[in-house]
Amino acid sequence: MTASTPACRQSIELTKHFKACVPFLRIDTLQRVVDLVLAMITAQSVNHRDLATQMPGDSSLEAKKRRVERAVHDEQLTMQVFLALVLIHLPPGKVLMSLDRTTWEHGEAPLNLLVLGAVMHSDTIPLVWIALDHTGNSDTRARLWLVLKLLQALPATRWKGLVADREFIGAEWFRFLRRQGIRRAVRIRKDTILDELRADEWFDDLPPGEFRMIAEKTAVFGAWMRVVATRSPAGDLVIIATDFGVWETWQLYKLRWSLECTFGSLKSRGFDLERTGVTQPKRLERLFGLVTLAWLSCLRIGVWRHERHPIRVLAHGRKAMSLVRYGTEWFINALRWDPDGFAKRLTILIKPFSAPGAA
Numbered sequence: 001m002t003a004s005t006p007a008c009r010q011s012i013e014l015t016k017h018f019k020a021c022v023p024f025l026r027i028d029t030l031q032r033v034v035d036l037v038l039a040m041i042t043a044q045s046v047n048h049r050d051l052a053t054q055m056p057g058d059s060s061l062e063a064k065k066r067r068v069e070r071a072v073h074d075e076q077l078t079m080q081v082f083l084a085l086v087l088i089h090l091p092p093g094k095v096l097m098s099l100d101r102t103t104w105e106h107g108e109a110p111l112n113l114l115v116l117g118a119v120m121h122s123d124t125i126p127l128v129w130i131a132l133d134h135t136g137n138s139d140t141r142a143r144l145w146l147v148l149k150l151l152q153a154l155p156a157t158r159w160k161g162l163v164a165d166r167e168f169i170g171a172e173w174f175r176f177l178r179r180q181g182i183r184r185a186v187r188i189r190k191d192t193i194l195d196e197l198r199a200d201e202w203f204d205d206l207p208p209g210e211f212r213m214i215a216e217k218t219a220v221f222g223a224w225m226r227v228v229a230t231r232s233p234a235g236d237l238v239i240i241a242t243d244f245g246v247w248e249t250w251q252l253y254k255l256r257w258s259l260e261c262t263f264g265s266l267k268s269r270g271f272d273l274e275r276t277g278v279t280q281p282k283r284l285e286r287l288f289g290l291v292t293l294a295w296l297s298c299l300r301i302g303v304w305r306h307e308r309h310p311i312r313v314l315a316h317g318r319k320a321m322s323l324v325r326y327g328t329e330w331f332i333n334a335l336r337w338d339p340d341g342f343a344k345r346l347t348i349l350i351k352p353f354s355a356p357g358a359a
Contacts, residue, residue, distance in 0.1 A: 011038060011056070013343070017350045021084045029076055033290065036071045040294035041331050045272045046287060048072075072278060072287050079128060082289035083153050086127055089296060090118055091355040094160040097182075098124045098256050099146070099168055101138060102263040104274045110135045111279060113288060116146045117259060119163075120353055121303055121323055124259035126292045127154070131281035137167045144176055156181040161244065163256040174223040174241075183243040184225070185253050190237060194218045194227060199239045203229040206237070213246050265324045266295055295324060297349055302327030304348045 011034050018030045039054035040046060052064040059067075071077070096119040103112045112132040117124040128149045130142055161183035169188055177184050190200035195218055206212050206229060213228040220227065220241040228246050229239045242249040267273045271291050278287050302323035311319040311326055334342040 011035060013346055014349065018085060021088060022081050025076060025081065029074065032067060032071050032074075033077070033293070036068060036290055037294045037297065038335060039068075040271060040291055041298060041328065042335055044270065044328070046276045046291050047272070048277070071290065072283050074286070075282075077286050077289065079149060079285070079289070082292065083127060083150075085293060086125060086296060087153060088350070089125065089300065089352050090120075090154075091353050093355050094158060095119070095154075096160040096252060096255060097127075097150075097162045098259045099143070099162060099164040100256070100259045100263075101132075101167070102267070103135070104267070106274075106277060106279055109279045111284060112136075113284070114138045114142055114146060115259065115263075116150060117262070119255045119258050121299065122258055122261065123265070123299060123322075123324065124262045125296060125299070126262065126288070129285060129288055131284045131288075133281060140170055140173050140176075143168065143173055147176070147180065147182070151180065159183075161185060161252060163253050165256065169221060169241075171221040171223070174221045174225075178223055185240055185242040185244055185249050187253070188220065188227075188239050188241050190239065192220070192239075194220065199227070199229075200237055202227070203231070203237060203239065206231050208233050208235060211246055211250065261322070262295070265322060266291060269322075270324060270328070271295060298324045298327035298331055300327065300349055300351075300353070301330050301345070303353065304345075305330055 011031070015027065015031045015034045018034060019025070019027055022030070035056055036051065039051045043050045043054045045051065048065050048068045051068045052061050055064040055067060057064065097116060098119050099116050101112060101114050103110065105111065112135060113129055114132055115126050115129040117126040128146050130146060132138060132142060159182050162177065163185045164187070166187045166189050168186055174184065188199060190198065192199040194202060194214070202214055203212055208231045211228060211230045213226060217224045218227050225241045225243060227239065227241055228249050229237060230250065231237050240249055240253055244252060264270070271294065273288075273291060276284075276287060278284050302325070305326055306323055311321060311323070314320055334345070
């Protein structure tokens, strides 16, 4: 059988960087990871057959497909490995965390991933995740496991706080976050009871566009928190239990949407995650880790490009493309037509992002 060869010397250099982050893994294992990550970027897919056509070497397509499968099946690629490779990109200082789920179906098999990540440049970088073995909302145990897993590598002193939607509520959950020293900004349901009144009754007369806070801290699922609210132009009432001030709560809670942006660029607007045939939970988690590395590489290059040549802003005020797409364009072109230019920019891929607000 013909052995696979790395795509280029920059692939070898990137493998060395990965080795420095996770020295306990074999170099050939990491080379396979790097080759697969680069294949995901150029193929814009996680489908095994699509990836096989982008894998380096002169072996057959079937042999390359088996190489892709070995990476997804490799039990050495644990959450600890992916976390080590992703955390190096975080800037110094405090980072806002966001928690949410993404779901889709493969045939009759529902796939349900719970993801906790760091908000960065209008996206959220996935840090830890778990494939749920059921449809619908996550349970408290899964949430606790994710937070504790991340706290082992990133202490609460590095967390600016946690933003989450109405799914992520409950007495045990709120008490846990408080004990861990994690500040919260979590949307609550309208029928949540606050001092013997439904939450929406406190804000019945709130006009669209205005903000209001209950004067004193209130017991929310047994935790004493501020409760603030606003009403959208369409009339939807948004109520948040928070450990922050009114204005900071809204500035932070708006960033919760960044995780939805990440899910979109991992799925139909980017790497087509929904096309995967992988349904076994541990393998799905491993695949999600691999595509996260590919996605993060594109975001890092996109931020670097945008700092030098800003993305054009359209008439409606939005950028012509996302930072991830901006980086993907450069990546695909450089890998195919400008390998020397790619080699010169390799250091960008292994540098942390700038701290929020930094030049």
